[in-house]
Amino acid sequence: MGLHRTTPPMDVVVRPMRPDDVPVAERLFAHTLVELEGSLATLDSPAPRLRSPQRARLWVQRTLRFVEDDPAGCWVAEENHSMTGFATSFRRESTWFLASYAVASDRQGRGIGKALLEAALTHSRGCLRGMLSASVDPRAARRYKAAGFDLHPQMTLSGPLDLSQAPEISHVRGGTSGDQEWMDSLDRSARGAAHGRDHEFLRETHHLQVLDRSSGRGYVYTDEAGQVAVLAASSRRTATRLLWYTFLSCPTPETTLSHVTAANQWAVDVGMAAGLSLSTRGYLGLRGLKPPTPYLHHGALL
Ligand SMILES: CC(C)(COP(=O)(O)OP(=O)(O)OC[C@H]1O[C@@H](n2cnc3c(N)ncnc32)[C@H](O)[C@@H]1OP(=O)(O)O)[C@@H](O)C(=O)NCCC(=O)NCCS
Incomplete structure (x- = not known):
């Protein structure tokens, strides 16, 4: 080096x-x-x-x-x-x-x-694969495209939360290191690689909630403002339930949901049903990968 x-x-x-x-x-x-x-x-x-x-x-x-x-x-x-x-x-x-x-x-x-x-x-x-979350800067987009990344626009949903249409969500519990093996498998299906030791970091710095049922599995990390940092699930139905759960447990009356690609329309559906406003912001850059779904990526740990 x-x-x-x-x-x-x-x-x-x-x-x-x-x-x-x-x-x-x-x-x-x-x-x-x-x-x-x-x-x-x-x-x-x-x-x-x-x-x-x-x-x-x-x-x-x-x-x-x-x-x-x-x-x-x-x-x-x-x-x-x-x-x-x-x-x-x-x-x-x-x-x-x-x-x-x-x-x-x-x-x-x-x-x-x-x-x-x-x-x-x-x-x-x-x-074999590469992944990055690009800002709105056209200089960045130019660099990533030149490096062989496909650019997928990212949507953001934000605003005051309206929970009047929220379904009842049960069976969500706090996650632990004991859940990591299946969480790593979900990561591999979505983005070709487990988060591995990044799960340790995320557990230390975020709140982890999981749904682990025979009908579907999923996890969500939220930050101190109750906003989604990463969400992965085995089905859109489970992802939808986890996202409603984060909205229902959000500590503030307003929220922001970032990094939603077009492959994750289920998240747009939930965000809109919760009264949030839609806009676009930056790109998910991918090489050798299809847009992960049902999956909401982390900006740096992806
Ligand atoms: C993205 C960033 C790191 C790139 O660094 P940089 O030193 O500006 O990049 P380079 O000069 O090597 O390349 C910029 C490219 O954009 C082009 N460019 C310059 N100004 C531009 C503009 N206003 N609009 C569009 N393209 C522009 C340049 O011609 C060059 O393309 P080329 O090599 O094909 O000619 C830097 O611009 C930056 O820090 N942006 C703000 C923070 C950010 O967005 N970071 C990325 C997070 S994902």
Whole structure:
């Protein structure tokens, strides 16, 4: 694993990410996203804000694990010893996942992102499949398409929850490490690879609820706001029940459901029945994979 030099710009060095780079990368990513949001804002959009310290800590915690477990997938671009971009990626079984990717706003569009993605993609050699969740940035879409990813638009449903049409949901219980084997099998059916040790991380940082019946199995992780982080099920019926369960147990009157592809119309049906508004946002990028269903992916752990 050496250094990659870009042409152009010649003064950029792309080198492996180190643990002490991670907090710097977090700030770079947070600021880059705020600037991307700002560039897309309309007059009635709320002013974009940096993410909460809690979300920033979670990002650092997750990224440190990638640097430790998948050092060949994590790269930094430097100009004059200062970080101007990074890409983090990891492999599970024979699928490669891009977790995070950004170039500082004032350095974008000069080939730094291309060099970083090429470095991260060296970690995908031998992988049959690839998966990433793309932002709305047309530069990102261009890079992913050039790297052979098909782009599937993602929908978001958000707004105040109307639970008047919610069915009664029973048999959902808290999940444990004892459920992981069948959860890994659901992951393999949906995306060709188990989450494996990422389930440990998700269990530590999210709430896990499962439905494990002879009629169907499924799991859902929700974050501190009660929003879905990952949902997988053996049938649309079970996925539908789990999604209603998360809406019924949501701690806030409003919610957001992200990362819904066209292959997951069951989730659009539930979101609309719960009164949420539909919009589109970014893409699911796939190589060697059909859009997973019934499955709602995580933005970084996919
Ligand atoms: C996505 C990102 C990492 C790419 O890095 P970058 O250094 O800008 O990328 P590059 O300069 O190597 O490539 C950008 C491509 O988009 C093109 N491009 C530049 N400006 C563009 C614009 N305004 N609209 C469309 N395409 C544009 C460039 O010509 C280039 O394509 P080419 O190589 O075929 O000529 C960076 O732009 C970024 O951080 N964006 C904001 C955060 C983000 O969206 N991250 C991705 C999360 S999935």
